[in-house]
Amino acid sequence: MSPAVGHPPLREMLRACIGAGIGLTLCTFLVRLTMAPVTAEGPDPTLLLIAPLGATAMLAFAVPSSPLAQPWSALVGNTASALVGVSVVMTVTEPWLALGLSVTLAMIVMMLLRATHPPAAGVALGAVLTADSVREVGFSYAFSPVLLDTSLLLLVAVLFNRVTGRVYPFRQPEDHAPRHVGEASLSPAIDSKELTALLQRLGLDANIGAADLARLIDAAHKQAAEHLFDGVETAQIMSRDVVTAYPRMPVSQIAALFRQHKVRTLPVVGFDGVFQGLVSESDLVRTLHNPDAKADSGVLNRLLRASRDVVEPVAADVMEPMVGTVSEVTPLGVLIDLLAEGAQQAVPVLDDGRLVGIVSRADLIAALAKAHQSHHAEQTEAEGNDV
Structure with a gap:
């Protein structure tokens, strides 16, 4: 058994960690400023929100090209899951049933909305774990602090990634883009729709996007071509x-x-x-x-x-x-x-x-x-x- 992920460069590790730290610190302050204090006893739901936001930060700063880290997935996934969690809290009184039901329904909603975001399941679960406090806040909990803080975190991610040389959000590639003078393109003639269908057929569409696959194919194709007649330029x-x-x-x-x-x-x-x-x-x-x-x-x-x-x-x-x-x-x-x-x-x-x-x-x-x-x-x- 060995790690499935390669060892990242030290510079990339520091870049991602510093960005995530800045984003989460700002989100913590925003949570405290915008979330009205609750009177119910038990854990503070705003503190439990920071846990899934930490996972969102990991994706947005460390793997910004992942489909799971894109703004649509994070923003819609977190907000929809929060709405699901509040709905379960309002309608289900048995805690053992509410815990499993909140995550199950959140996953279904995220997949239907094409907004799969693993940390969002934690948002739904957190709402159930702080059921008494969430009942007092109601559905506004999904918008403030969840939607508001997720938006702030993503805004920081966009700015920080661009300043530090990463592309976020990661957009789909142009199909059959023309080659300009000075560019020797070896891209295979496969458009993004075909790549997406291929990833879906292999069950990998949640792990790698069509843009990433296109870059991988292009790089592998070029590397293989360079190995032909090694040494001849x-x-x-x-x-x-x-x-x-x-x-x-x-x-x-x-x-x-x-x-x-x-x-x-x-x-x-x-x-x-x-x-x-x-x-x-x-x-x-x-x-x-x-x-x-x-x-x-x-x-x-x-x-x-x-x-x-x-x-x-x-x-x-x-x-x-x-x-x-x-x-x-x-x-x-x-x-x-x-x-x-x-x-x-x-x-x-x-x-x-x-x-x-x-x-x-x-x-x-x-x-x-x-x-x-x-x-x-x-x-x-x-x-x-x-x-």
């Missing part, structure tokens, strides 16, 4: 003598470059050397076949085009600005994965945004063939030595 196979176009170059000149240099992709580079996009043969053919394909077909634009001579499109009009790019130290496995997606014929190599080379599919095939020949030669030599 982009700089070893890229072409440094690159034919380029500038943003205002007419498409007729781009076509001439394609014919002259027998290439299938041209990077578009500004006069400052900064990479701006790629022009492929298919982009050029599409533009020459239909020059207005990328233009807005609105009434105003049609009238303007009809009132002037047709102007030849330039590179900036036909290029694709959102493409995957790499650096000189990118592993060969990442390049293979990126080009295998089929969206682009070549991958620009950038250094601080400036084009320093390009890797075409031909370059990649040549590198793979060379690696295969080397491996085959080593095998032959080893077999010869054995004989």
Whole structure:
């Protein structure tokens, strides 16, 4: 038997503990300020409220990306459970029955509201344990202090997490987000709905959110790609003598470059050397076949085009600005994965945004063939030595 959770870094431990301490201290003061004193004998319900709020703080500060820690789960879960607890106290007189019933009903309500929050079961149970005091307060107990203090704790969590570099609340990822210049994305083509359905099928939707799973798949996919051909980097196979176009170059000149240099992709580079996009043969053919394909077909634009001579499109009009790019130290496995997606014929190599080379599919095939020949030669030599 061993721990299921990895050992967190000391900095993260201190960050979470300090944040939780600040949040709970403020909540304690707010409870005392807003909760009217009760006359019934027995434990103070406001003190018992701090126990489940401590568990809420643990989730919001230590594991802010968990679905159980999100504001909807915490706020709705705690408040709904408090209402359930007060309702049970008002209607059930047998303590042994009220204890189990409050937690059971609170769990049902939380799951129906999609607000599963484990500490909230403690809120319902706490209401029953302080039944005499809660009866005097009534249903207002669910709003002050439960709703009010949970809101304060979550507000502190949002501010503290952001100040210390954590994202909270943790939002769902954008599906199929476009790749911008300078980003080599290896995200599998699975949208958040499919990921959510997968987690539900495996019974893990309460433990990990679709956003977390997407990041995990992406990281694992990238790590696996980097292990292919360990030690081989982009700089070893890229072409440094690159034919380029500038943003205002007419498409007729781009076509001439394609014919002259027998290439299938041209990077578009500004006069400052900064990479701006790629022009492929298919982009050029599409533009020459239909020059207005990328233009807005609105009434105003049609009238303007009809009132002037047709102007030849330039590179900036036909290029694709959102493409995957790499650096000189990118592993060969990442390049293979990126080009295998089929969206682009070549991958620009950038250094601080400036084009320093390009890797075409031909370059990649040549590198793979060379690696295969080397491996085959080593095998032959080893077999010869054995004989």
